[in-house]
Amino acid sequence: MKYLVVLGDGMADEPGPGKKTPLEIADTPWMDKIARDGAMGMVRTIPEGCEAGSDIANLGILGYDPRRYYTGRGPLEAASRGISLAPSDIAYRCNLVTVNAGIMADFSAGHISSSEGEQLIESLEGSLPGIRFYPGISYRNLLVVHDGSGAVTFPPHDIVGREIAPYLPEGSDAAILRAGMEKSRAVFADHPVNRARVAGGKIPASQVWPWSGGKYPSLPCFSDMYGLAGGVISAVDLLAGIARCAGMEVITVPGATGYLDTDYQAKARYAVRALERLDFLYLHVEAPDEAGHLGDADEKVAAIEGVDGMIGTIMQEFSGTIAVLPDHPTPLRLKTHTADPVPFAILGKGKDGTRSFSEREGMKGKYGTIEATEFLPLLFS
Ligand SMILES: [Zn+2]
Structure with a gap:
C-alpha cells in the first residue's frame, strides 16, 4: 500500500455564520472528491500550551509529539x-x-x-x-x-x-x-x-x-516507527529539516518557491515519480499560508485552487490512499495562525457522506476530532 498526504499550509480559516471560508469559496473538485468518496474528521494539530505554527503542527502530524520533540524552528531549519x-x-x-x-x-x-x-x-x-x-x-x-x-x-x-x-x-x-x-x-x-x-x-x-x-532535536526514525519508506516534498526549510531529522528522503522540486508563484504542476510530477519508489509521501505547499499572512482573500483562494490542481494531476496517476489537510488555520481576518482544529479527508478507507473539503464538512465527518499524533496511525490502519 502507498500513501500520499497533501498538506496545504494554513489553508483552513474561520467558518462563521453567513460567511464562506476560502476552502468553501475555492473551486476544488479534487479535494471535494477525496471528501465525497472518502471520509473526514478534524485534527487538533496544536497541543494545549504550544504556539500555533507549522513546526509544531507538522511534527505532530508526522507522529512526533511536539511537547516531547520540539526544540525550536531554528534547529530544524539548520x-x-x-x-x-x-x-x-x-x-x-x-x-x-x-x-x-x-x-x-x-x-x-x-x-x-x-x-x-x-x-x-x-x-x-x-x-x-x-x-x-x-x-x-x-x-x-x-x-x-x-x-x-x-x-x-x-x-x-x-x-x-x-x-x-x-x-x-x-x-x-x-x-x-x-x-x-x-x-x-x-x-x-x-x-x-x-x-x-x-x-x-x-x-x-x-x-x-x-x-x-x-538545540538539535533527536527524532526517532520514520521508517522504524511505521515500517514505511517515507519522503517529503516542500520548498520550506522547516519541513525539509523535520524530514532529515526523521531520516526521510527530501525531494527538491525545481520551481517550488514556497510562495504564491510556486509551480504546483512541477510538484505534482515529482510527487508521482517519488511515489513509484516510496511507500509514503508528505507533499507540503506553503502558498495558502503566505496568502493568509497577507490577508489576501483572492490569493488564498487561488493558492487553494493551485493545491487542488496539483492533487488532480497526481490522482490521474496514483491509486493509493490519499489524505489532504492543512497544518493550522491562517485566518485572513487575523493574518496569523490559530490553534483551532483543522479538517482532514482520507480517500481509500471508506465513506461517510461528507460532500466537500471544508472546515464545516470536516466537523460532520466520521472520524470526529483526533490528536495530531493519531493521524498517521489512522491513515495506516
Ligand atoms: Zn505561516
Missing part, C-alpha cells in the same frame, strides 16, 4: 541545510525584516530575494564573537549562538504593525541576540543591496530578527 550543530549550539531562525520608525513593517523584508538576502547575511558574518550567520532562502536565514542557552523570542509575523520594543529577545541569550540585531541595523543601513532596493521602489531589509532558537 538540519535541513546540513548545518551541523555542536551540543551547546543554539540555532535561531533569523528573519530579514523591515522595521520602520520602531514598528515592524514587514516580517519578510518584502519577500527579499535569496541572492539579496545572502549578500546581507554574509556582510554580518564574523562581525560578533560567539555568533555565526548562515544565509538561507529569501528572508529565512539562520543565526547560531555558540555555547548559548536560549532566549524568549517572538515571531516577527505576529507583530507586524506593532512597536518592536516590547518584543525584543529576553533571557540568557538576549544580550548577544540584541547585539546582533543592533549590528545588522548599522551594517544594513547603507548596504548596496538596500540602496538598490530603495532605488527600485522596494522596501529595504533594515535588520535581522532572531527567533525560535533551540
